[in-house]
Amino acid sequence: MRKTILGLACLLLAAWVLLQGNFGIPVIHINVWPLLVIMGFVYFSAESFYSGNIPLGFIFAIIAFIIANSTYDLLPNISASAVSFAGILACIGVNFLVKPSKKWKLRHFSKHFSGEEIGGEGIVFGSGTRYVNKDNFSYDELTCSFGSAKVYFDNAKIAGDSATFKVEVAFGNATLFVPSSWQVVSKVACAFGGVSQVRDTSEKEKTLYLEGSVAFGHLKVIYI
Known part of the structure; x- marks a missing residue:
């Protein structure tokens, strides 16, 4: 089901890119190619969170945000290192709250x-x-x-x-x-x-x- 939704979304975006400016379809005023890469990382992030792999989900989410922020200046005052550090802290925090029985240990x-x-x-x-x-x-x-x-x-x-x-x-x-x-x-x-x-x-x-x-x-x- 998730792959079907992603496939339909990609087809709709492809049609928008080809037909923009025609038939009343508005023109996309953003850089499309980085957006496709971002969408890919967002999908894998959601897939990882859904399967319970919290660290991997945060890794994909951090990469997606760094690419989006550097391309579209969503939050220009936040650096990539700050995003990465915040993501690590968030990952540890969620890991403690959601999976207390599987906390990371130094011996592991x-x-x-x-x-x-x-x-x-x-x-x-x-x-x-x-x-x-x-x-x-x-x-x-x-x-x-x-x-x-x-x-x-x-x-x-x-x-x-x-x-x-x-x-x-x-x-x-x-x-x-x-x-x-x-x-x-x-x-x-x-x-x-x-x-x-x-x-x-x-x-x-x-x-x-x-x-x-x-x-x-x-x-x-x-x-x-």
């Missing part, structure tokens, strides 16, 4: 920075590795912001015919090591990023569906 940050195993909170400013060893694997997820992550599925056993892995990558890289007997189907939305995997035409026993988004980063699938 140091663990990620040292590159040890990734916990349920994901990667933020660091690197790490996760091993999915579930005997009845059906769903798992990973968040990687400003860092790099590796996920190994070689000891996982899919319950049924398929499983789903949701990944949210922003300004980082994630690599998935998948058994060669699995088929990987990507449904990941990309913005200034991409997903790559080596084609394997051999017959597969199970299917792994990838969902989520990649923004300013890269997701790679390697068969083992």
